[in-house]
Amino acid sequence: MASRQAFRSLAASTPSSYTTTSTTLRAASAASRRCASTLQNTTTRRSTQWTSSTFQQGQGRSNKRSYSTPGGSPPPRDTNKISFWPFVALIALTSGGYMLLVNRRKDMPPNPTSSSAAAAPAPSTTPAFSPSDVTVIFVLGGPGAGKGTQCARLVRDYGFTHLSAGDLLRAEQDRPGSQYGQLIRDCIKNGAIVPMEVTVALLENAMRDTLSSSKTGGKGRFLIDGFPRKMDQAVKFEEVVCPAKMVLFYDCPEQEMEKRLLERGKTSGREDDNAESIRKRFRTFVETSMPVVDHYEREGKVVKVDSTPGPDKVYEETRKQLRRVFGDKF
Numbered sequence: 001m002a003s004r005q006a007f008r009s010l011a012a013s014t015p016s017s018y019t020t021t022s023t024t025l026r027a028a029s030a031a032s033r034r035c036a037s038t039l040q041n042t043t044t045r046r047s048t049q050w051t052s053s054t055f056q057q058g059q060g061r062s063n064k065r066s067y068s069t070p071g072g073s074p075p076p077r078d079t080n081k082i083s084f085w086p087f088v089a090l091i092a093l094t095s096g097g098y099m100l101l102v103n104r105r106k107d108m109p110p111n112p113t114s115s116s117a118a119a120a121p122a123p124s125t126t127p128a129f130s131p132s133d134v135t136v137i138f139v140l141g142g143p144g145a146g147k148g149t150q151c152a153r154l155v156r157d158y159g160f161t162h163l164s165a166g167d168l169l170r171a172e173q174d175r176p177g178s179q180y181g182q183l184i185r186d187c188i189k190n191g192a193i194v195p196m197e198v199t200v201a202l203l204e205n206a207m208r209d210t211l212s213s214s215k216t217g218g219k220g221r222f223l224i225d226g227f228p229r230k231m232d233q234a235v236k237f238e239e240v241v242c243p244a245k246m247v248l249f250y251d252c253p254e255q256e257m258e259k260r261l262l263e264r265g266k267t268s269g270r271e272d273d274n275a276e277s278i279r280k281r282f283r284t285f286v287e288t289s290m291p292v293v294d295h296y297e298r299e300g301k302v303v304k305v306d307s308t309p310g311p312d313k314v315y316e317e318t319r320k321q322l323r324r325v326f327g328d329k330f
């Protein structure tokens, strides 16, 4: 209980993730504006330099020609007017080329490892899956709260598809040739959050695979376990993949979670089930993931289950809560 309160008070002292997100978005778009204006200046400077040197060459040629005119008389002054229009055309062409370049860059995908690109405002888009076909339940809770254990039971009894973000990341980490392997390993060991593009893409692919291989005509129900752990993931997922129906939040004191994780570490083979990584994961959970729960709480989507008791009791409460939200035949 004490830890629940600690989570709450820490979460309250954490700046709103929306503020953080929108500040990052503003910073990213300011940076892209600066970038565009630098590009513009460079292009303008280049075209000016090019134009003036060409102009000088043109003048030079014209002077040479005129000096070689038999009779030695200087050329009439208004011949310069004739050579002015090609330069206007060149400036127009250069500017047009610049605009084309800018427009093409707008369509390029962001670089997944760049944090500013990660937070760059995506063009408004329709989610890949409609909530009328696909039910998404986010399953959240601290490390060791019992998310995976409860998901396994719900799959067994209700035919949900269970997608654990952590499992998907570990599979990607071990996939030969993955360009994200080392990045994922480092993040997991340090209890940090892997850049959202990687995780969102893994989840979307897994959902697509499930839906295309099932006989339910593109309909499905997913328990997305251990995701979203950071506000940017939540925003991105709902924007490009599918809005979530609800959040199942397993609430457990830190002391109990630590005990469970150390026990699990004896057999799990996980690089992060050790005292040092556990401490970092708890910190990330409080500072980064609790604001996500708070956000969904404000949206009225959170169903909280105390996961301190044994697994059977927690499951009983989970079913009761799901029946309350979805009705008896969920």
Ligand SMILES: Nc1ncnc2c1ncn2[C@@H]1O[C@H](COP(=O)(O)OP(=O)(O)O)[C@@H](O)[C@H]1O
Pocket: 141, 142, 143, 144, 145, 146, 147, 148, 149, 150, 260, 261, 263, 264, 307, 308, 309, 310, 311, 312, 314
């Ligand atoms: N309600 C519970 N009471 C006691 N131990 C639990 C409970 N739920 C899960 N466990 C055990 O605690 C460890 C962590 O559970 P797990 O479901 O893997 O947590 P999470 O997915 O939230 O990290 C596992 O070894 C699991 O067997």
Ligand SMILES: O=c1ccn([C@@H]2O[C@H](COP(=O)(O)OP(=O)(O)O)[C@@H](O)[C@H]2O)c(=O)[nH]1
Pocket: 142, 143, 144, 147, 164, 165, 166, 167, 169, 187, 188, 189, 190, 191, 192, 193, 194, 195, 199, 225, 226, 227, 228, 229, 233, 272, 281
């Ligand atoms: O959306 C996610 C989910 C997990 N992780 C990483 O995967 C680790 C393990 O997560 P998992 O859900 O498997 O385990 P838990 O900490 O809940 O026991 C986390 O600490 C993070 O480093 C991540 O970066 N993004």
